[in-house]
Amino acid sequence: MRYRDLGTTGLSVSVLGFGASTLGNVFGKVGASSGERAVRHSVDCGINLFDVSPYYGITQAEQRLGGALEGLRHGVVLATKCGRYGLKEFDFSARGVTDRFEDSLRRLRTDYVDLLQVHDIEFGDIQQIISETLPALRRLQEQGKARFVGITGYWPNVLTHVARLEPVDTILNYCHANLMMNDMDRALTPFVRESGVGLLNASPMHMGLLVGIDIPEWHPAPKNVKLAAAKVVAICHYAGVAPSAVALNACLSHPVAASTLVGMSSEAQVDENCAALDFQPSEELIRVLNETIAPIFNTTWPQGRPEN
Ligand code: NAD
Numbered sequence: 225m226r227y228r229d230l231g232t233t234g235l236s237v238s239v240l241g242f243g244a245s246t247l248g249n250v251f252g253k254v255g256a257s258s259g260e261r262a263v264r265h266s267v268d269c270g271i272n273l274f275d276v277s278p279y280y281g282i283t284q285a286e287q288r289l290g291g292a293l294e295g296l297r298h299g300v301v302l303a304t305k306c307g308r309y310g311l312k313e314f315d316f317s318a319r320g321v322t323d324r325f326e327d328s329l330r331r332l333r334t335d336y337v338d339l340l341q342v343h344d345i346e347f348g349d350i351q352q353i354i355s356e357t358l359p360a361l362r363r364l365q366e367q368g369k370a371r372f373v374g375i376t377g378y379w380p381n382v383l384t385h386v387a388r389l390e391p392v393d394t395i396l397n398y399c400h401a402n403l404m405m406n407d408m409d410r411a412l413t414p415f416v417r418e419s420g421v422g423l424l425n426a427s428p429m430h431m432g433l434l435v436g437i438d439i440p441e442w443h444p445a446p447k448n449v450k451l452a453a454a455k456v457v458a459i460c461h462y463a464g465v466a467p468s469a470v471a472l473n474a475c476l477s478h479p480v481a482a483s484t485l486v487g488m489s490s491e492a493q494v495d496e497n498c499a500a501l502d503f504q505p506s507e508e509l510i511r512v513l514n515e516t517i518a519p520i521f522n523t524t525w526p527q528g529r530p531e532n
Contacts (some may be wrong), residue, residue, distance in 0.1 A: 225270025231422025241273035248281020332347035346528025
């Protein structure tokens with residue numbers, strides 16, 4: 225495993241991070257023991273960053289991650305979130321995030337997290353997040369309940385805008401720097417370089433599209449993106465390579481992201497993704513894939529409040 229500094233936090237994180245949304249059955253049912261074994265096997269493989277949220281499986285992922293990390297907690301960097309609690313349930317108030325964070329700690333079986341992030345800020349009132357939510361998280365930091373504070377979301381420009389106005393330690397952006405997209409570099413990457421904020425790049429598989437699973441109903445990508453992803457998967461299979469390895473390869477070379485967060489649900493996926501660290505697709509395969517993706521490259525979808 226390789227490690228990088230998470231901005232200026234002093235934390236050293238594995239370049240491959242474990243995204244625990246899978247433990248909330250977000251992409252389909254994951255057996256309790258399979259999920260737990262995947263977590264513990266990740267630790268054995270040197271993965272030390274685990275990211276979860278009360279939203280994933282509506283508290284189930286936190287519950288299961290907490291159980292799986294029993295006895296391993298102090299060797300890992302544990303990140304959770306606050307503010308998003310359901311598909312349409314948000315509460316970014318100081319009172320809400322503070323009170324509900326206590327429940328997260330209980331589920332995670334710990335008395336502190338390494339990183340507490342405001343989840344999906346584009347769904348909130350940006351002014352409230354700046355003047356109320358983030359200061360509440362800083363108070364939790366002062367109390368020793370969160371070592372660092374961050375924000376997460378879909379739009380790189382919204383994340384950059386907020387971080388310029390109210391300092392954060394980390395930013396998590398998803399589905400914006402992978403095989404299907406590369407538009408972090410307009411606003412977010414330069415800001416991360418100049419500010420020293422830690423950057424987490426999430427969803428290398430474009431939230432499952434690039435591994436050929438049955439696409440969950442909630443997946444917001446437009447149909448042409450889903451069709452192009454299915455072609456990518458077919459081309460990789462025809463070439464005899466794992467689409468997940470090709471997708472990860474596109475992320476691992478990101479110039480400033482400390483870690484790529486990938487959702488995993490089995491020991492086999494953990495092994496396959498760790499092996500992808502040393503995988504290099506052929507130039508011919510990359511050329512064919514780029515041609516396939518070109519018509520939909522950088523396609524986004526509506527996410528969050530229109531004014532954001
Ligand atoms: P992803 O792109 O990582 O895809 C996950 C899917 O790919 C799962 O179905 C998983 O089982 C499958 N997969 C992974 N490796 C595989 C392999 N080798 N072979 C076959 N299938 C494989 O999407 P994601 O889970 O949404 O993103 C990763 C993590 O990033 C999340 O779990 C979460 O922690 C974080 N994230 C955060 C936000 C946010 O804060 N707003 C948004 C998206 C993701």
